Amino acid sequence: MAPASPDGLDIIILGGGISGLTTALALTKFAPKGQVPRIRIFEIRPEPAVIGGAVNLTPNALRMLDHLGAFEIYRQRDYGKDIDYLEIFDIYSGRIAISxxxxxxxxxxxxxxxKALRITRxxxxxxxxxxxxxxxxISMTCGKxxxxxxxxxxxxxxxxxxxxSATGDLLMGCDGIHxxxxxxxxxxxxxASYTGISNAFGFAPVGKDFKTHFECTAINFAQKGMLLTSYHSSAADSVYVGALMTVEDVGSRDGWKAVGADAEKTxxxxMERFGDAKIPCIKQLIEQAQDxxxxxxYTLSKHGKWSTDRVMLLGDAAHAMPPQGESTGIVFEDTVLFSRCLTRWLQLRKSDPLRPMKEAFNAYENLRRKRIxxxxxxxxxxVKTVSDAGWLGHFIKTCIVPWYLWFSRAGREKHFLEDVTKVDIGY
Incomplete structure (x- = not known):
C-alpha cells in the first residue's frame, strides 16, 4: 500500500467506473518518488456499476492492466475467457474471416x-x-x-x-459520455448525440453438449445488423449475445434493463434481424438469452476541448465514439499516458515552481489526439457495417470485410504492440 505523501498532489476524480479507477491507479503508479498523490474518487451512483455486457480486451489493453496491477487479479480470480482469434461469419453462409x-x-x-480476453464489464x-x-x-465516495x-x-x-464540496489541485473528468x-x-x-445504433444484449446459459459455430467469439453479420456471440468465462457455461443494430432512440441515454414484456420485445x-440465420445455434442462443x-x-464530435487549466477529461468524457474493437484499451492508454505527462511536469516543477499544470495537459493532448x-x-x-442493408448491400459488405481485415491487419497489430509506458512524452 502507498499512503499519500504530503508533497503529492491532491487529485479529485469524477467517475467511479473503469476510466476513473484506472486513472487513480495510473496516477499512483507513475507518481514521482516521494510524491504519491491523495486521490478522491466521487461516483454519482450509490455503488459502482458492475452491470453491462462483455468487452474484448485486446493485447494493448491487457498490457496496460498488467502495468496497473489489475491483470494479475483477473488471472487469480479466473475472470474472462482467453481469445486466440475472433471469427467473422455471414449468418447465411458461414465463416468469412478471422482476426x-x-x-x-x-x-x-x-x-x-x-492475446485477448473476453470479459464481462x-x-x-x-x-x-x-x-x-x-x-x-485512493478513496471512493458513492452517491455524490x-x-x-x-x-x-x-x-x-x-x-x-x-x-x-471538495477542493483539490487537479480535477479529472472520467465520468463518461454524459x-x-x-x-x-x-x-x-x-x-452527446445518438448514433441511431443500439446494443441489445443478454446472456444465454448453455450446457456442455451445446454446439456453437465458434471457438470463443464470433461476429455474425446479417442484413439488419451484427450479432456478437461469445463465451466470457473459462467455464464456457454462458454465451454473451449482443446485437448492434439500427434502433429508434429508446428515450434513455443510459439504456435500461428489459424485463417482462420488454424483454420479450427485445x-x-x-429474432426479426437474426432468426433467419443458416447457422442453427444463433436462433437457439437468442431464444435462451436472459437478462x-x-x-x-452515443458519440461526441470528433474534435473538442479536453481541458482547462486545472481540469482534464479522459476516456469517453473527452472522446466517446461507437465501439470499434479497441475502445476499452484506448481508455487504459489515456490514463497511463496522461499520468506520465503529469509526472514529468512534477519533476520539472521542482526546479521551476512557476511552471503551469497546463503544460502537462498540452503534452498529453499533443501525443494523444492523432491516435484518437x-x-x-x-x-x-x-457504424456503416452494422447499419441495415438490403441483399445486395449485405453481399458487398461480406465481400469487403475479409479484404478490410487483411488490409488493416498491420495497423491493428501496430496498436496491439503499443506500450505507452515507453513512449517519449516529448518534454
Whole structure:
C-alpha cells in the first residue's frame, strides 16, 4: 500500500467506473518518488456499476492492466475467457474471416506476449476495484452528484447536490459520455448525440453438449445488423449475445434493463434481424438469452476541448465514439499516458515552481489526439457495417470485410504492440 505523501498532489476524480479507477491507479503508479498523490474518487451512483455486457480486451489493453496491477487479479480470480482469434461469419453462409491475436509464435502479441480476453464489464470493474483497494492514497465516495465546478489559478472545487464540496489541485473528468465535468465546466455546448445504433444484449446459459459455430467469439453479420456471440468465462457455461443494430432512440441515454414484456420485445427484435440465420445455434442462443439490456450508442464530435487549466477529461468524457474493437484499451492508454505527462511536469516543477499544470495537459493532448482521431475513423466504419442493408448491400459488405481485415491487419497489430509506458512524452 502507498499512503499519500504530503508533497503529492491532491487529485479529485469524477467517475467511479473503469476510466476513473484506472486513472487513480495510473496516477499512483507513475507518481514521482516521494510524491504519491491523495486521490478522491466521487461516483454519482450509490455503488459502482458492475452491470453491462462483455468487452474484448485486446493485447494493448491487457498490457496496460498488467502495468496497473489489475491483470494479475483477473488471472487469480479466473475472470474472462482467453481469445486466440475472433471469427467473422455471414449468418447465411458461414465463416468469412478471422482476426488473430496469436502472434508469430502462437503465444500472443508483444513482449511479453498477450492475446485477448473476453470479459464481462462487471468482472472487469471488480478486478480493477480490487487493485484500487490495495492503495491507501485512493478513496471512493458513492452517491455524490456534482452540481457546480469552480476553478481558479490555485485549485478547483466541486460542489455536490447535498451541499458538500471538495477542493483539490487537479480535477479529472472520467465520468463518461454524459460527463458532468464537460457539460458543466470544460465545454458545455459539446453534447452527446445518438448514433441511431443500439446494443441489445443478454446472456444465454448453455450446457456442455451445446454446439456453437465458434471457438470463443464470433461476429455474425446479417442484413439488419451484427450479432456478437461469445463465451466470457473459462467455464464456457454462458454465451454473451449482443446485437448492434439500427434502433429508434429508446428515450434513455443510459439504456435500461428489459424485463417482462420488454424483454420479450427485445428478444423479438433480435429474432426479426437474426432468426433467419443458416447457422442453427444463433436462433437457439437468442431464444435462451436472459437478462436483456438495451443500450443506445452515443458519440461526441470528433474534435473538442479536453481541458482547462486545472481540469482534464479522459476516456469517453473527452472522446466517446461507437465501439470499434479497441475502445476499452484506448481508455487504459489515456490514463497511463496522461499520468506520465503529469509526472514529468512534477519533476520539472521542482526546479521551476512557476511552471503551469497546463503544460502537462498540452503534452498529453499533443501525443494523444492523432491516435484518437484514427479511432474515430475506425468507429465510423463500424457504424456503416452494422447499419441495415438490403441483399445486395449485405453481399458487398461480406465481400469487403475479409479484404478490410487483411488490409488493416498491420495497423491493428501496430496498436496491439503499443506500450505507452515507453513512449517519449516529448518534454
Amino acid at each position: 488473430d491475436f496469436r502472434g508469430p509464435n502462437g503465444k500472443g502479441i508483444g513482449e511479453p506476449p498477450y 462487471g468482472d472487469s470493474l471488480k478486478g480493477v476495484l480490487a487493485a484500487v483497494e490495495k492503495h491507501e492514497n 452528484r456534482t452540481v457546480k465546478i469552480e476553478e481558479n489559478e490555485k485549485n478547483v472545487t466541486i460542489h455536490f447536490e447535498d451541499g458538500g 460527463s458532468v465535468t464537460r457539460l458543466k465546466h470544460v465545454e458545455p455546448e459539446r453534447k 428478444r423479438g427484435m433480435l 436483456f439490456f438495451l443500450w443506445p450508442v 482521431e484514427e479511432a474515430f475513423e475506425e468507429s465510423g466504419a463500424v
